[in-house]
Amino acid sequence: MNKRYVRGNQYRRNALTAALALSLGLTGVAYGQATTGSVFGTAPVAAGETVRVVSNQTGLTREVSVGSDGHYSASQLPVGEYTVSLMQNGNVVSTHNHVLVSVAGGAPVVLAAAAGGKNVENLGAVTVTANALPAIDVSSTRQTSVITAQQLKQLPLARNAESIALLAPGTSGGNASLGTGPAGTPLISFGGDSTVENAYYINGFNTTDPVGNAGGIALPYFAIAEQQTITSGYGAEYGRSTGGVISQIGHRGGNEFHAGAYVTWRPTWAQAPTTTSITRTRNRRTRGNESGTCSSIARRTRTGARSTTLIFRAR
Structure with missing residues (x-):
């Protein structure tokens, strides 16, 4: 066989292997895009105003500035409940509690400004507590x-x-x-x-x-x-x-220790009798399923909050 032909096939095989390895390596670029959510909305435009987003489970804090058009967005947030506050010169102006961030979704929160005027008394903080219906997420088409x-x-x-x-x-x-x-x-x-x-x-x-x-x-x-x-x-x-x-x-750990156990049981005496013409006691059986969870308290490090979650299941 021609050595030049064999060498050419070897070069093509090596190039194909390198291309496959490169493509497999680049598949990790999209990893992690489906594990977090975001909070977005509008806020009044004023000097020294920012929006602070705090996780109710881990205490993770993200502070973003309000744009010149009055819009803000805090992305790459782990799923869970958050408290969103409008800050002005370090003081809380308004707060929205129990803001639920879902995976690959955005939670819209509209923040209001503090009242002003000569005959109006400015409050140090305004807390809004209500069970509002989830708004339509216009940030996603899926x-x-x-x-x-x-x-x-x-x-x-x-x-x-x-x-x-x-x-x-x-x-x-x-x-x-x-x-x-x-x-x-x-x-x-x-x-x-x-x-x-x-x-x-x-x-x-x-x-x-x-x-x-x-x-x-x-x-x-x-x-x-x-x-x-x-x-x-x-x-x-x-x-x-x-x-x-x-x-x-x-599930992931939070600032408090929590654990749980769940048991489902289907006893033999609660099952209906067999429908066959010949009675067979072997058609009855007992089924059970036990599972539980255990999570440790999150510990704060230089790179963020870490936690350990143990999940066990026995059948």
């Missing part, structure tokens, strides 16, 4: 459905990510003949697409089945802090899918 941990405790659902995703409009369960995912959970379809065209994410990391794209790995039910089900309109950060996206965020 169609999403977000279910929080508090809602998961109240909803009568099967303990898997697919059952949560079925709450979103346009989703349907796949046929049993199509098989199940890596964890044995049934597959689902988004908008009539195939059940193997979906993507799964945990804290921004792709956990989709790498072999056949049939389902993916998900968090234990009570370890989910928030699950976002995206049915359409998502961007390139959720690649390798043409159906839908199931993105989960796990």
